[in-house]
Every structure is written in C-alpha cells, then in structure tokens.
Amino acid sequence: MPPDQPDPDDDVACATEREPRWLDVDQQRAWRAYMLGTTLLRDRLDGDLQQVFGMSLVEYEVLVRLSENEGQMRMAQLADSLAHSRSRVTHTVKRMEDDGLVERCTFTGDRRGVVARLTETGWEVLRSAAPVHVEGVRRYLIDVASPTDLEAVRRVFDAVSDLLIGDHPELDIRD
Numbered sequence: 001m002p003p004d005q006p007d008p009d010d011d012v013a014c015a016t017e018r019e020p021r022w023l024d025v026d027q028q029r030a031w032r033a034y035m036l037g038t039t040l041l042r043d044r045l046d047g048d049l050q051q052v053f054g055m056s057l058v059e060y061e062v063l064v065r066l067s068e069n070e071g072q073m074r075m076a077q078l079a080d081s082l083a084h085s086r087s088r089v090t091h092t093v094k095r096m097e098d099d100g101l102v103e104r105c106t107f108t109g110d111r112r113g114v115v116a117r118l119t120e121t122g123w124e125v126l127r128s129a130a131p132v133h134v135e136g137v138r139r140y141l142i143d144v145a146s147p148t149d150l151e152a153v154r155r156v157f158d159a160v161s162d163l164l165i166g167d168h169p170e171l172d173i174r175d
Contacts, residue, residue, distance in 0.1 A: 048133070059092060062116070073115065075090065103117050
C-alpha cells in the first residue's frame with residue numbers, strides 16, 4: 001500500500017469514509033459528564049495546590065513520580081510516565097529547578113542521559129503537599145462515589161488504558 005494511503009484497518013481513517021457511529025442520548029450524557037467532571041476535578045486539585053503551595057498539579061505529579069523512583073528519573077522516562085511531551089516536561093522541570101524543588105544532572109554512566117532529582121526542598125514540599133492533594137481527591141471524588149461506582153470507574157479506565165497503551169507501551173506503569 002502506498003505510504004500516502006490510509007490503512008483501511010485504521011478505525012480513525014475509516015471513520016471519515018463511513019457514516020459516523022453517533023452517540024445515543026445516554027452515551028452523550030456520560031461523555032459530557034466525564035469531560036466536565038474531569039476538567040472541574042483537575043482544575044480544583046490544581047487550584048488547591050496553587051493556593052497553598054504555589055505549584056501546579058503537573059508539578060506535584062512530577063514530585064510524586066520522582067519520589068516513587070528513589071527520588072530521581074531520567075527525563076525521558078519521567079515524560080513517558082506522565083504521558084506528556086518531553087518538551088513540556090523539560091519546561092516544567094526547569095521551573096521546578098528554578099524553585100529549588102528538583103535538580104537536573106547527568107546520568108551516571110551515560111553522559112547523554114539527563115536525570116531529574118528531587119532536592120531536599122522538593123522532598124519537604126511533597127511531604128507537605130501530599131495531605132492537601134489526597135484530601136482533595138477524597139473530598140471531590142472518593143467521598144462522592146460509592147465503592148461500586150469507584151470500581152466501575154477503575155474498570156472503565158483500565159479498559160481505556162489497555163486499548164490505548166498499545167500505541168504507547170512506555171506508559172504502562174500500572175501494577
């Protein structure tokens with residue numbers, strides 16, 4: 001097949017050539033509830049961290065990922081674990097470096113690799129911010145959903161991740 005031709009097995013390419021599979025009313029409501037809810041939840045969690053610590057939710061997630069990996073990670077691995085572009089993570093880490101939360105250094109044994117490492121200040125900020133973040137997650141999501149609903153959310157997004165992770169195997173960090 002010529003390279004400029006879409007693969008007929010590619011559902012996205014085929015979608016332009018056939019009648020769309022429109023969402024029914026219930027599916028549309030679920031989709032819009034998801035979109036609005038996740039936007040509002042992320043904005044609120046981000047706002048809580050901004051208000052108390054002057055850091056974004058993305059910066060908090062960088063601290064968490066580093067803490068879960070003995071305080072340091074290669075920049076490429078960090079970007080993959082966050083499902084963000086390398087340039088976005090580079091800019092975020094640069095801001096955090098300016099704030100004294102992380103430092104970048106050469107990876108031992110491979111001068112081409114760059115590592116982001118938590119500083120003592122970064123560890124302290126994470127220890128202070130974690131209870132605020134977890135309380136927000138609990139208040140805005142966990143406490144408003146039943147255990148059955150939470151299990152359904154987990155199942156749905158495990159299935160979504162399983163479907164989409166094939167395009168990004170480096171993101172498969174689930175247990």
